[in-house]
Amino acid sequence: MTKLMTDDTIIDRQRGTGSRTTFWLGVVGLVGAIALVFLGFFVAPPDDFQKDAVRMIFIHVPMAILTYVAFSLTAIGSVAWLWKRSIWWDTVAHGAAEVGVMFSGLTLFTGSIWGRITWGTYWDWGDVRLVTTLILFLIMVGYLAVRSFDGDEAVNATRAAVIGLIGAANMPVVNRSVTWWSSRRTLHQKSSLVNGKIEGLTLFTLMFALVVFSIIMLWMLIHRFRISWLERQVSEGDLSEALTARRAEARAGMDRETEENK
Amino acid sequence: MPRGSDVGPAVSTDSVPGVCVVRLNAVVALLGRFPALAGVDLDISAGEVVLVQGPNGAGKSSLLRLCAGLLRPESGRAEVFGLDLATARSAVRRRVGLLGHDTALYDELTVEENLNFWAAASRVDRSAAVPALDRLGVSHRLHDVVVSKLSAGQRRRVAIAAVVMRRPELWLLDEPHAGLDQSGRDLVDELVIDAAAAGATVIMASHELDRTLDLAGRTVVVAGGMVVADRVQSGEGGIHAH
Amino acid sequence: MLTDARLVAAKDLRIELRSRVTVSQVVPFAGLVLVLFGFALDANRPTLDLATSGLFWVTVLFVAIMAVQRSTAVETTDGARRALLLAGVEPGAVFIGKAVAVAVQLLTVEVVLVGGIVVFYGASIEEPFLLASTCLVATIGIAATGTLLGALVAGVRARETVLPILMLPVLAPVLLGATRAFDDALGSVAVNGWSWLAMLTGFTAINIALGVLAYGVLLEET
Numbered sequence: 001m002t003k004l005m006t007d008d009t010i011i012d013r014q015r016g017t018g019s020r021t022t023f024w025l026g027v028v029g030l031v032g033a034i035a036l037v038f039l040g041f042f043v044a045p046p047d048d049f050q051k052d053a054v055r056m057i058f059i060h061v062p063m064a065i066l067t068y069v070a071f072s073l074t075a076i077g078s079v080a081w082l083w084k085r086s087i088w089w090d091t092v093a094h095g096a097a098e099v100g101v102m103f104s105g106l107t108l109f110t111g112s113i114w115g116r117i118t119w120g121t122y123w124d125w126g127d128v129r130l131v132t133t134l135i136l137f138l139i140m141v142g143y144l145a146v147r148s149f150d151g152d153e154a155v156n157a158t159r160a161a162v163i164g165l166i167g168a169a170n171m172p173v174v175n176r177s178v179t180w181w182s183s184r185r186t187l188h189q190k191s192s193l194v195n196g197k198i199e200g201l202t203l204f205t206l207m208f209a210l211v212v213f214s215i216i217m218l219w220m221l222i223h224r225f226r227i228s229w230l231e232r233q234v235s236e237g238d239l240s241e242a243l244t245a246r247r248a249e250a251r252a253g254m255d256r257e258t259e260e261n262k
Numbered sequence: 263m264p265r266g267s268d269v270g271p272a273v274s275t276d277s278v279p280g281v282c283v284v285r286l287n288a289v290v291a292l293l294g295r296f297p298a299l300a301g302v303d304l305d306i307s308a309g310e311v312v313l314v315q316g317p318n319g320a321g322k323s324s325l326l327r328l329c330a331g332l333l334r335p336e337s338g339r340a341e342v343f344g345l346d347l348a349t350a351r352s353a354v355r356r357r358v359g360l361l362g363h364d365t366a367l368y369d370e371l372t373v374e375e376n377l378n379f380w381a382a383a384s385r386v387d388r389s390a391a392v393p394a395l396d397r398l399g400v401s402h403r404l405h406d407v408v409v410s411k412l413s414a415g416q417r418r419r420v421a422i423a424a425v426v427m428r429r430p431e432l433w434l435l436d437e438p439h440a441g442l443d444q445s446g447r448d449l450v451d452e453l454v455i456d457a458a459a460a461g462a463t464v465i466m467a468s469h470e471l472d473r474t475l476d477l478a479g480r481t482v483v484v485a486g487g488m489v490v491a492d493r494v495q496s497g498e499g500g501i502h503a504h
Numbered sequence: 505m506l507t508d509a510r511l512v513a514a515k516d517l518r519i520e521l522r523s524r525v526t527v528s529q530v531v532p533f534a535g536l537v538l539v540l541f542g543f544a545l546d547a548n549r550p551t552l553d554l555a556t557s558g559l560f561w562v563t564v565l566f567v568a569i570m571a572v573q574r575s576t577a578v579e580t581t582d583g584a585r586r587a588l589l590l591a592g593v594e595p596g597a598v599f600i601g602k603a604v605a606v607a608v609q610l611l612t613v614e615v616v617l618v619g620g621i622v623v624f625y626g627a628s629i630e631e632p633f634l635l636a637s638t639c640l641v642a643t644i645g646i647a648a649t650g651t652l653l654g655a656l657v658a659g660v661r662a663r664e665t666v667l668p669i670l671m672l673p674v675l676a677p678v679l680l681g682a683t684r685a686f687d688d689a690l691g692s693v694a695v696n697g698w699s700w701l702a703m704l705t706g707f708t709a710i711n712i713a714l715g716v717l718a719y720g721v722l723l724e725e726t
Contacts, residue, residue: 082721135673138672138673139670139674142669142670142673145666145669145670146657149660149661149662151294151659151660152293152295154725155725158722159656159722162721162722163670165718166649166653166674166711166714167674169710169711170674170677170707170710170711173677173706173707176677176703176706177677177680177681177703178677178680180699180700180703235295239295239297242296242297243290243300243301246300247301247488248486249485249486249487250488250490251486252485253317253320253486253488253490254485254490257483257485257490330590331590332586332589332590352589355589355590355591355592356590356591360590362586363583364582364583364587365582366582366583366586366587367582367584368515368578368582368584369582370522370523371515371518371522379511379515380587380591383508383511383588383593384590385592408522424587
């Protein structure tokens with residue numbers, strides 16, 4: 001995996017962040033997305049109760065699942081940075097947080113549209129998963145805000161990693177509290193995947209959607225990772241330049257000294 | 263009482279003359295992305311009084327902070343008391359006294375409360391506070407005054423007293439004369455002389471050359487984050503290459 | 505470690521007492537917020553009854569942000585953070601000491617606020633023990649989380665705005681839990697306040713552990 005992402009032959013400033021792997025991932029993702037549109041709109045049958053609105057499931061559910069995958073990556077990366085100073089993992093954590101914020105934003109957005117159609121309301125405070133996702137989304141927005149502080153990048157990485165850690169450690173409590181809090185009035189359907197009410201073509205399309213969005217997420221993560229990697233190379237270039245400039249300053253100082261002591 | 267016994271290091275196991283207290287080899291240290299130290303080579307032996315001199319932004323303060331164990335060496339080899347600054351910074355910190363630009367005093371607390379706090383925090387006996395204040399000429403009448411009501415010079419004296427109280431093995435003084443009146447400056451000079459006499463090592467950064475040149479046995483000139491000259495003063499003020 | 509924590513807590517509380525910010529500014533502010541909520545809800549008794557616990561804890565969160573900001577500023581204004589490192593104080597002890605000091609301030613404000621909701625909102629305290637335990641546990645959790653995040657934004661230019669952005673989402677479970685437990689203690693809504701208190705205890709334990717672990721890293725690096 002490390003090699004896949006940082007191989008010199010793959011990362012090349014002139015060619016950008018693409019490689020053969022990401023090219024084919026992108027192609028598969030794109031073709032998959034087109035196929036998903038077709039499957040979702042025309043092949044999968046409408047629901048008995050929700051009618052066509054059920055098609056929202058093909059976006060909403062994969063987005064929600066991948067949000068948690070992304071934030072798990074951020075949490076793991078945060079620990080790896082704090083513990084082992086792993087720059088690789090820190091870069092993964094940052095990229096995953098960005099992708100995660102986007103996916104959780106989309107989860108909330110599609111969720112509220114879906115809610116409007118089926119429950120008649122955009123937002124339902126009684127919904128455990130939506131509210132939990134909202135809190136997670138807000139914590140991770142904070143994570144990205146900390147990332148953008150000016151100053152030392154390593155310091156910001158540490159600050160962000162602590163937030164990643166706080167977010168991950170508090171997630172069970174957040175989920176528990178929201179569950180109890182909303183238990184009296186939830187509108188959200190029980191996870192349709194688990195209770196086996198979804199079957200046949202709808203289930204197939206949903207699984208297909210999950211695979212397609214996973215591929216797209218992987219594609220984004222790899223590109224994002226490589227952008228960070230290039231940025232790091234540039235800033236390391238800056239550092240060696242800065243060091244050279246600083247040493248030139250020292251040389252001038254040395255000349256001045258010898259001059260004075262003649 | 264022998265000279266300097268009240269300011270000398272509490273523990274002086276490593277302060278045998280000739281033993282290297284500071285040993286820096288091609289040390290690079292960053293402030294953010296800026297290479298404040300760009301490859302410093304410097305050896306300082308126990309008991310030396312070293313003046314660090316150089317223009318603003320040359321890296322004087324960073325050098326002192328590095329020796330205090332507050333700055334992580336990015337590359338190169340850095341040791342203080344034989345302890346590696348890459349890994350054992352916290353062990354170094356307890357044994358040094360750093361006087362920086364900040365005074366590290368709490369505005370709302372009185373002089374005495376501040377010193378008592380820092381004494382307890384540094385595991386120093388409380389009874390060391392009053393003699394340290396006396397040493398800096400802070401009158402007893404000021405002990406119960408909150409620090410925010412002090413003049414800048416008085417505040418500075420209290421901050422120096424907080425360093426004295428710790429009886430460090432290595433004194434790191436960043437512009438110790440700044441903000442002090444004539445008598446305060448004289449007190450600082452005495453302090454440096456006594457500390458060195460008692461076996462401590464002193465490194466000070468200063469612009470006040472006429473004062474500090476006489477005090478220091480050695481001058482290190484810093485520019486561009488590197489040591490560009492290193493001179494030992496002889497008794498008559500003549501300068502020889504080191 | 506506990507000696508150091510006590511030292512830091514005593515120092516912070518002494519500073520706080522001396523500056524009188526809690527008494528002269530924070531308590532009046534909290535009272536004012538309570539009164540304003542009363543105006544906003546049009547002094548509608550049934551609505552107020554239902555909303556009392558929530559308003560109480562929202563006010564506490566506001567006050568907590570202010571307290572954490574001051575607690576952090578004490579160490580940053582004159583380089584005391586660096587001096588704490590040089591003194592060799594255990595960072596975990598600094599964390600605990602500062603969190604305790606913040607918690608004590610918050611509890612003081614809460615005593616006044618409880619008086620406020622009884623007087624202005626007509627709340628009646630059915631279960632004083634549950635009420636007191638909730639205040640204690642939730643407040644320690646808020647103080648611990650806030651102290652850690654305060655150290656996280658120390659030295660950042662936009663810290664006044666960033667701190668609430670970081671603090672409030674993490675504290676969401678406290679708002680939910682403490683509000684429900686209060687509902688029970690005030691007898692306004694029939695819920696099991698004790699199980700909420702258990703949840704709050706979990707939250708508080710997790711965040712104290714995180715603080716003890718992570719505070720040193722932040723003190724060291726920022």
